[in-house]
Amino acid sequence: MTVNRRTFMGTSAAAAAALAAPMVKAAGHGRPKVIVVGGGAGGATAARYIAKDSKGEIDVTLIEPTRTYYTCFFSNLYLGGFKTIDDIGHGYGTLAAGGVNVVHDWAIGVDRDAKTVSLAGGASLPYDKLILSPGIDFVDGSVPGWDLSAQNAMPHAYKAGSQSELLKAQLMAMPEGGTFAMVAPPNPYRCPPGPYERVSMVAHFLKQNNPTAKILIADPKAKFSKQGLFEEGWQNHYAGMITWIGPDFGGENVSVDPAAMTLNIDGEVNKVDVCNVIPAMKAGRIAELAGVTDGNWAPVNAADMSTKADPDIYVLGDASQQGDMPKSGFSANSQAKVCANAVRGALTGSKVFPAKFSNTCWSLIAPNDGVKVGATYEATPEKIAKVDGFISQTGESAEVRKATYEESEGWYTGITTDMLG
Amino acid sequence: MADRAAHNRRTVALAAVFWMCAAPSFAQSGDIEAGRDVFQRCSGCHQVGQGARNGIGPHLNGLFGRAAAGLEDFRYSKSFQRAGAGGLEWHAETLDVFLENPRAMTSGTRMSFPGVKDETDRANLIAYLRTFSDNPANIPEADPTARARDHDLDPAILALVGDPEYGEYLSGECTTCHQAAGGDDGIPSIVLWPEEDFVVALHAYKNKQRAHPVMQMIAGRLSDEEIAALAAYFGNLEE
Known part of the structure; x- marks a missing residue:
């Protein structure tokens, strides 16, 4: 049976309204309203949990422009040929059937006094609580020579979907013995091991299809996530193929010329065949438009992910500045559940439990060679603080690495189900 | 789009083909003693023999001739209920297909087990399980093969009554990886376990007696009450 919004409201909501006495009811409308902007790991999870756990007591609207969500996690595995683009694409139908009002539109403004969100399509929607989970946008000018108009010549592929497909097409079209270049981003950025897993997956593809090709990485960071594990893996699987240029050798001083397909590293001009530019990042623009950012990110309170700027606006995931958690889909999903519990408590008086956070990031280096890093976190008055953690070890057996990949x-099935139902 | 339903249909169709091709030659050829060793892989969840009872998985006494999902006092996955309603019965042939790749036959089974890939091992295991069946009625009085898991947990910890509402909140930390519906795609199912098994398992991670870095880390900061709450929640989930 397909549960549409009308039948959902007609049954569960009426029953809930008759039985429950919500603690907070905004004047002028019945059920308390939550608007979630952004249907990724943070936003979809928050919308689903609030709708599911409030059993119709809260009206939840999710605003997400795209009809198919392509997960950034596992998009590198698509580049490596381990997944198809369809494997990493997900619709919002199950979420809608679960009681979330899914609106495919862009949120273009927030009026914090009137407590409304305006949409590109012209609508203005009221909220009692607003949850922003917009992911990332790029910092203008962070890689001289590159801007969004150059993203077809030099893709970022750091928002999955058409950009991933473009980068894959360019990788497949590389001339024999050609050069794949990557401009790695400065901290902090989405998915710390992501660029290096991508290098691994590109290397795997080239080893199969273009074994004399080279990979060149210009990196502004002196060290990077899982560095020992990646370097060991690159030596084991892709010896001689990958050159990493850190800041000691000018990796932070780069510019590109998309028309000429050149990458300039500290004055040395490299002619390249593919150039994957991953610029510096900042919170998705709606966070800035809502006035809840300070610098590039939105500072939040660790206990419930509410912003420092406005107690009725919450920011989840990559866009938030929360403390020790890495910007990852797992982190966003974890933060969303803490936030959902707090928002529901504030609006209906349901019990609010103490915040607990965790994260694990798996990376694939080569077939059946998976590694992981993870940690648990708690809320302190200052920030989300790390409690405990672990990382895969160098020299692990093939059996352990295979089990990690499996x-x-x-996890992929688990988290996508947890997000989208 | 990841079309799970279509994928499941494919695997079910594939299982049916396997089934028809499965040669019945192994049925009498297994080595019961060797099968006892193979059963060690199953005994974490399944008991068989005198005194065997349901645990994480159903007990396996009288398995031959039993319909799939045929025990009244065990909460089977929907997948198995459908298979049973569809006429699946346990015999050497069906067990052989199932044990080779459990999720190919019942895609939604909560049985977190990749299967017994070796044909001889399967034949031995099936011969061993056969000895615990009424039909044929050649059942020796055997000791229970699987006993309650060895543990030295304080009885006071086991006696704690968990708060399922708190468990539901805490479960959010689990369901990022473990599917709430009980599916297993590389990470085991943890739903509908007997609460004691759940508590013993999490304390084994917490005390670093079971090896898995993620689980040691997650369980490591759970209090006794929190573990009891999770056991109460996951042990009584409605499917």
Whole structure:
């Protein structure tokens, strides 16, 4: 049976309204309203949990422009040929059937006094609580020579979907013995091991299809996530193929010329065949438009992910500045559940439990060679603070690495189901 | 789009083909003693023999001739209920297909087990399980093969009554990886376990007696009450 919004409201909501006495009811409308902007790991999870756990007591609207969500996690595995683009694409139908009003539109403004969100399509929607989970946008001018108009010549592929497909097409079209270049981003950025997993997956593809090709990485960071594990893996699987240029050798001093397909590293001009530019990042623009950012990110309170700027606006995931958690889909999903519990408590008086956070990031280096890093976190008055953690070890057996990869497959199904139902 | 339903249809169709091709030659050829060793892989969840009872998985006494999902006092996955309603019965042939790749036959089974890939091992295991069946009625009085898991947990910890509402909140930390519906795609199912098994398992991670870095980390900061709450929640989930 397909549960549409009308039948959902007609049954569960009426029953809930008759039985429950919500603690907060905004004047002028019945059920308290939550608007969630952004249907990724943070936003979809928050919308689903609030709708599911409030059993119709809260009106939840999710605003997400795209009809198919392509997960950034596992998009590198698509580049490596381990997944198809359809494997990483997900619709919002199950979420809608679960009681979330899914609106495919862009949120273009927030009026914090009137407590409304305006949409590109012209509508203005009222909220009692607003949850922003917009992911990232790029910092203008962070890589001289590159801007969004150059993203077809030099893709970022750091928002999955058409950009991933473009980068894959360019990778496949590389001339024999050609050069794949990457401009790695400065901290902080989405998915700390992401660029290096991508290098691994590109290397895997080239080893199969274009074994004399080279990979060149210009990196502004002196060290990077899982560095020892990646360097060991690159040596084991892709010896001689990958050159990493850190800041000691000018990796932070780069510019590009998309028309000429050149990458200038500290004055040395490299002619390249593919150039994957991953610029510096900042919170998705709606956070800035809502006035809840300070610098590039939105500072939040660790206990419930509410912003420092406005107690009725929450920011989840990559866009938030919360403390020790890395910007990852897992982190956003974890933060969303803490936030959902707090928002529901504030609007209906349901019990609010103490915040607990965790994260694990799996990366694939080569077939059946998976590694992971993870940590648990707690809320302190200052920030989300790390409690405990672990990381895969260099020199692990093939059996352990294979089990780690298989576990990541299980996690992928787990988290996408947890987000979208 | 990841079309799980279509994928499931494919795997079910594939299982049916396997089934028809499965040669019945192994049925009498298994080595019961060797099968006892193979059963060690199953005994974490399944008991068989005198005194066997349901645990994480159903007990396996009288398995031959039993309809799938045929025990009244065990909460089977929907997948198994459908298979049973569809006429699946346990015999050497069906067990052989199932045990080779459990999720190919019942895609939604909560049985977190990749299967017994070796044909001889399967034949031995099936011969061993056969000895615990009424039909054929050649059942020796055997000791229970699987006993309650060895543990030295304080009885006071086991006696804690968990708060399922708190468990539901805490479960959010689990369901990022473990599917709430009980599916297993590389990460085991944790739903509908007997609460004691759940508590013993999490304390084994917490005390670093079971090896898995993520689980040691997650369980490591759960209090006794929190573990009891999770056991109460996951142990009584409605499917």
